[in-house]
Amino acid sequence: MSGVPQALDGINVVEFGGYAAGPHIGKVLGNFGAKVVHVESRDRPDGFRLQYPPFAGNRPGLNRGGCFSMFNDSKYGVTIDLKKPEGLELARRLISWADLVVENMRPGVMERLGLGYGALSANNHGLVMLSTCNMGQTGPRADTPGFGSQLSALAGFCGMTGFPNGPPMLLYGPYIDYIASTLGASAVLAALIRSRRTGKGAYLDLSQYEAGLMFMGGALQDYFATGRLAERCGNDDPEAAPHGAFPCRDNEWVALSCWSDADFAALAVVMGNPKLAAEKDFATAAARRTHKQPLDEIISAWTRCKTADAAAEALQAASVAAYPVVSMAGLFSDPQLAARRQWRVRRHSEMGDQAYSFPGFDLAEAPGDIVGPAPCLGGDNEFVFRDLLGLAEAEFETYKERGVFG
Amino acid sequence: MLLTDVLVIDATDRFGWLAGRILADLGAEVVKIDAPDTDRSRPEWRAFNVNKRVLEADPSRPANASAFGELLAKADICLVTPGLGESGGAFDPDVLRKAYPRLVVVAITPFGRTGPRKDWRATDLEVMAAGGAMSMAGEPDGAPVRISEPQSYSWAGAHAAMGALTALVRRDATGRGDLVEVSAQSSVIIALSHAPAFFDLNGDKPTRAGAFMTGRSIKGARYRVFWPCRDGWLNFIFYGGVAGRRTNEQLVAWMRERGAELGPLAKIDWARFDPTNADQAEVDALEAPMMKFFAGITKREYLIEAHKREMLGYPVSTMADIVTDPQIEARGFFQKVAGSNPDETYCGSFALIDGKRPPLRYEAGTPLGDEQPKPRRAGGQP
Secondary structure, three states: OOHHHHHOOOOOEEEEEOOOOOHHHHHHHHOOOOEEEEEEOOOOOOOOOOOOOOEEEHHOOOOOOOHHHOOOOOEEEEEOOOOOOHHHHHHHHHHOOOEEEEEOOOOOHHOOOOOOHHHHHOOOOOEEEEEEOOOOOOOOOOOOOOOHHHHHOOOOOOOOOOOOOOOOOOOOOOOOHHHHHHHHHHHHHHHHHHHHHHHHEEEEEEEHHHHHHHHHHHHHHHHHHHOOOOOOOOOOOOOOEEEEEEEEEEHEEEEEEEEHHHHHHHHHHHOOHHHHHHHOOOHHHHHHHHHHHHHHHHHHHHHHOOOEEEEEEHHHHHOEEEEEOOOOOOHHHHHHHHHHHEEEEEEEEEOEEEEEOOOEEOOOOOOOOOOOOOOOOOOOOHHHHHHHOOOOOOHHHHHHOOOHHH | OOOOOEEEEEEEOOOOHHHHHHHHOOOEEEEEEOOOOOOOOOOHHHHHHHHOOOOOOOOOOOOHHHHHHHHHHHEEEEOOOOOOOOOOOOOOOOHHHHOOOEEEEEEEEOOOOOOOOOOOOOHHHHHHOOOOOOOOHOOOOOOOOOOOOOOHHHHHHHHHHHHHHHHHHHHHHOOOOOEEEEEHHHHHHHHHHHHHHHHHHHOOOOOOOOOEEHHHHHHHHEEEEEEEEOOOOOOOOHHHHHHHHHHHHHHHHHHHHOOOOOOOHHHHHOOOHHHHHHHHHHHHHHHHHHHHHHHOHHHHHHHHHHHHHOOOOOOOOOOHHHHOOOHHHHHOOOOOOOOOOOOEEEEHHHHHHHEOOOOOOOOOOEEOOOOOOOOOOOOOOO
């Protein structure tokens, strides 16, 4: 880390919950200098710690999960047993230290624990709290538990992904959860700005379903305006032709698109077949769409002889939009991502070295960073409660003896 | 509203539209700069530029410089993409940073402003390829596909909004603006969830899942994820564990109540069911009666019944299903703009703030007109 103060220095965050949609918000804030405390208990650790692979060295363990660590770097990890009255008291003390609480429990759970916004903000008027869940805090199905992987189907994404005559397609992981967390991060930052300016806090109710629909805005607007139901169309585009992924050497693929006849002429030249652009079957976008199959075959015959990088480089040299279809392995060797320092290796006490992902933005004057690796379960109890919260040694020991850090 | 007194100049193309929309939904006053030939009738334009006002002006005309200057002097945030933000132009990020030290300048580009491929040409398709998302969608042995409607623009816009507000927190504390650089390629990576960690930690190479769930059975069986139903498709997955047990038990109970043929489902003890041990013949036998049952019910029936029975799984919605979903209706997600075209409906603001959804203030394409945005408040000075 540089010596420059980070943008969110001085902002204190406490998180309750787990998995993706809550913790990703805290991760980003932590990357830009907020102090973020992730609260779990030994009885109910974050579900991402154990429920899904990968694990470092393929050996499962509470502190070995890559799924957890991806969304919890740059935070402190504490354990509090919220079933004990002293645990709740400690949680309240921790929240009184915080500017922001993020929770993604089922609706009503925080209220039942006495940790609802009304109770928490009574003596802390500037507190910002965000609750995020599948359906939102209200409405006839508010209590629906659910996985983001399936919510992506309800929100229209799966139905619009895939080929016209085939089935809908799964998206990897809880895709929609990350839309909610990304939008949620903006909402909490806006609320923190207001809180600092006016002293007035805010309670934010974020439905992952609704947040996801913001990324479906075009299809929804089209439906409202014309009644047209958007359908899956593979990689086709209403304007560009060709527009798709083409097979390359070594089981790689390259994505490319032509947005004008001039683009297509440039593609034809790169493929060593300049006359192609003048042929009546391919001279216009409409003709190229009609003759998609033979055109795809011509392009594929050229791409198959090249690596994806070589094909993309040749096309970009002629100003044709193209990029290799980057695989999970390829993300770690892509030269553009490397130049941005997308992956930053930090050493974890049990997992060893892991590459953590940096957000899609950075600040020139106050750059963010991966401040530290993901915490072990309860690994920062002493630091958070003694140093950040200022508990006296005797108090800390009493909590410990009573199993409050359980 | 949260961002009262925050003025945003939005000089973006498709890569940045959502950023301004998010800031507007959170209460900022957003002025969109549009070239005179902009087509504002397209659904995408309207969806992502509602709640902003539009100043139609050609940025390359020196005559417009003073109008831009007046706005920028009052602005807190300026969002730019390469089109209007070209080097040396009125919205060149470096020029803006020098001229307005308190301004947060957000430069959104496909690949960022540095690196060997920073000038590569890309649209949604290439960015989804570059960010790894295409490699994870489609059939495992078929072509990679992009996800639904263009997504990389939204990922970039959503990251730009986060970046803008991160820098605004600091501006309020220090009086200094900043240059926020957003790479659309990099912004897509969060959509991959934990997939990159498989390679990083163990050298494994996860790939696209298609329409079936694979990798769960030690005998290599694949489980159906999408099921044809009476009016479309359902998304239902055989899970193990507690959540799966409840869902599987309730499905069988529901089938039994309807007099559906159960086949091998009738005999299964769901408390002991472990999807990892089944081979393909067993999975096929379990799935056959379910196929038949699902074929006879509608998407809405599934949605209602699954909720009542606390089952996992959802229908595969079309846009029509979404706009008539009672949950969405009850929360008033879709909104019209008060006092404007009564026929036009939009996605409303994305979060409820203190129990209320902030109303949309401006119909898509509302001109800035003579009423200039308010001058910046005095607060937030160092």
